[in-house]
């Protein structure tokens with residue numbers, strides 16, 4: 355009996371299917387998890403590092419733009435330009451601050467955090483300065499515009515002054531001609547003196563206007579102060595000239611008064627120009643600081659970009675090694691999966707199904723070929739075990755049928771059919787192996803009388819006793835005892851020479867005598883006896899079964915003729 359617990363084939367195949375499916379799913383899940391991790395790494399690289407680079411580049415671009423704006427803010431002429439530039443400057447600082455804060459959130463290293471924090475502080479400081487710069491540039495522009503107005507006014511005054519002084523000079527010329535005609539020497543002398551004074555006044559005035567005109571081109575306080583001192587000196591000289599004038603000097607005083615108004619007092623040309631210059635210089639200094647700061651931010655940003663590029667390269671190489679590990683892992687997973695499929699197939703299908711099926715088939719073939727001693731396969735498959743059980747039953751039936759087909763029903767020895775088959779086989783075997791084959795045919799003596807006297811039932815019993823006795827003397831498993839017909843029997847003795855067969859026949863005859871089965875009509879001691887005929891086939895002889903049997907039969911006949919209870923030999927094949 356199979357000691358193993360029986361399992362259904364369907365159950366086994368289902369289990370194998372689930373194991374393979376489970377392995378496939380496990381492999382798939384591992385592959386998905388790994389690819390997910392790779393994807394996360396790539397996304398992180400893209401979302402963090404790439405955003406970092408683009409933000410840093412944007413920051414650098416805005417810093418450069420800020421530097422340009424600060425440079426442009428050194429030179430503006432209208433309020434509109436000023437406001438537009440300042441507005442753009444404010445926007446750029448906002449952009450810088452926003453991008454820097456974005457970088458701060460993306461950056462993870464403490465050093466970078468510290469640097470970005472410091473940059474943010476700087477940007478906040480410069481943002482706070484923007485209202486001050488607005489005021490400074492506003493006052494500078496206002497002062498500049500006022501100074502320009504005064505300059506314009508002075509330009510007009512300059513030409514009017516020159517024209518009027520020229521006209522007065524022309525008058526002295528005309529007067530000179532008249533006095534010369536009158537030969538008024540005193541008049542001529544006075545007129546000449548007045549002409550000279552007027553020329554000096556005109557010359558000083560024109561020089562003064564030139565100096566005042568130079569103010570607009572002056573870009574330093576020192577030069578402006580120098581111009582103011584020079585202009586004041588000229589004004590004083592002009593004032594000194596006026597009292598020496600003989601004619602009505604109201605005109606000259608009036609001119610002096612007009613010029614003086616623009617040179618001294620509140621909001622004079624120099625003061626306004628100085629204010630404009632001061633405010634502009636202070637504002638420009640601030641703009642210069644801002645430009646430097648923007649330059650530093652751009653430089654820092656470039657360093658950041660380099661740093662991020664290094665990080666991207668590192669992340670890229672990490673990604674590459676991770677993806678290589680991923681491929682190796684998937685490959686190993688695949689190998690493991692194949693191994694498990696092989697193991698499952700081998701365990702469940704080859705070992706658990708195919709092997710027992712083949713063993714069962716072999717057992718069936720063996721039974722079909724009448725090898726009824728074949729061992730039945732042992733299996734733990736329910737269905738196969740059921741087949742094996744059925745086969746076992748069939749084997750028993752086959753054995754019974756075979757026995758019935760080969761055995762004599764009365765005596766239990768082999769029958770004529772089996773004997774015929776075996777003689778043929780043994781003769782071929784003997785021929786193939788160059789060995790002799792002997793036959794002993796024996797027959798009960800006067801058995802008819804025995805039956806007649808004791809009845810058939812006793813006759814049958816006698817036959818069984820004879821067979822048992824014959825069986826007992828056969829020593830080799832290859833020796834065969836068969837009932838040849840009626841009360842005739844045959845011993846088939848493979849590999850036995852004639853002498854040996856004769857000995858066996860004699861031994862049998864004596865054994866039967868020793869049985870001492872009563873037989874009143876027997877001519878030999880009143881007991882049952884047998885007569886035997888021995889024949890032997892030698893390898894040199896023809897392969898003729900019938901002839902061999904005939905020889906044995908002839909020998910038996912001789913034994914009968916010779917008086918029974920004896921063994922006769924005929925070895926002429």
Ligand SMILES: Nc1nc2c(ncn2[C@@H]2O[C@H](COP(=O)(O)OP(=O)(O)OP(=O)(O)O)[C@@H](O)[C@H]2O)c(=O)[nH]1
Pocket residue numbers: 764797798799800801802803805809810811812813814817839840841914918
């Ligand atoms: N009881 C019984 N008798 C059988 C059986 N088979 C054959 N016989 C008998 O065996 C006898 C054989 O008789 P015979 O052929 O004349 O031979 P015999 O009387 O033995 O004489 P010999 O052989 O010349 O000694 C017959 O009477 C058969 O009926 C059997 O199975 N049982």
